[in-house]
Amino acid sequence: xxxxxVRDQQRLDxxxxxxxxxxxxxxxxxxxxxxxxxxxxxxxxxxMERRExxxxxxxxxxxxxASVQAKIDDATGRRDAAFEQxxxxxxxxxxxREVIAASVPADLLKLYDKLRHQQGGVGAARLYQRRCEGCxxxxxxxxxxxxxAASPDTVLRCENCHRILVRTSESGL
Numbered sequence: 001x002x003x004x005x006v007r008d009q010q011r012l013d014x015x016x017x018x019x020x021x022x023x024x025x026x027x028x029x030x031x032x033x034x035x036x037x038x039x040x041x042x043x044x045x046x047x048m049e050r051r052e053x054x055x056x057x058x059x060x061x062x063x064x065x066a067s068v069q070a071k072i073d074d075a076t077g078r079r080d081a082a083f084e085q086x087x088x089x090x091x092x093x094x095x096x097r098e099v100i101a102a103s104v105p106a107d108l109l110k111l112y113d114k115l116r117h118q119q120g121g122v123g124a125a126r127l128y129q130r131r132c133e134g135c136x137x138x139x140x141x142x143x144x145x146x147x148x149a150a151s152p153d154t155v156l157r158c159e160n161c162h163r164i165l166v167r168t169s170e171s172g173l
Contacts, residue, residue: 005033108155115163124164127156129172135161148173 008030012023101109116123125134130144137160139147147156147167156165167173 002037005030005037008033111155112164119161119163122163124166125158125161127165127167127171127173129170131172132158132161132163132165134158134163137161144173147171 008026012026012030104112112123114123119134122134125132127133127139127147131138135158137158139159143159147165150156152167156167157163158165
């Protein structure tokens with residue numbers, strides 16, 4: 001458009017166009033081209049402003065993305081460290097369980113494992129102040145009397161949840 005405006009202006013300035021009608025048309029075309037060029041420049045400026053705004057937004061979002069990714073990486077590292085710690089504790093507890101399980105009679109260990117499987121991982125519960133800590137229910141007077149009368153070596157079970165009851169000095173007997 002600029003080239004055309006320059007070419008038309010040169011034709012006008014050169015005096016090659018002699019017809020008044022052609023001169024008038026050429027002048028109108030030059031004015032029209034200048035107006036169109038101004039309009040297009042305004043559009044280009046508006047597009048450049050929007051582009052600049054979009055680039056700022058992209059930079060902001062890129063920065064936020066990097067921040068979130070850093071938080072994710074940190075959380076992942078802490079999670080992995082916790083898993084390693086849990087795995088170490090699980091290995092230690094498994095070894096301890098194997099040592100203790102070796103000293104428990106086989107039939108009692110079999111019963112415990114069966115109950116543990118049935119009861120969601122807890123096969124034995126402490127008897128605390130006449131309450132089974134497995135099901136959290138208090139033993140009735142008959143059950144308490146049966147527990148009192150039983151010898152220390154007798155394996156007792158809760159009537160409600162069927163877990164093995166572990167008697168302690170805090171059993172309330």
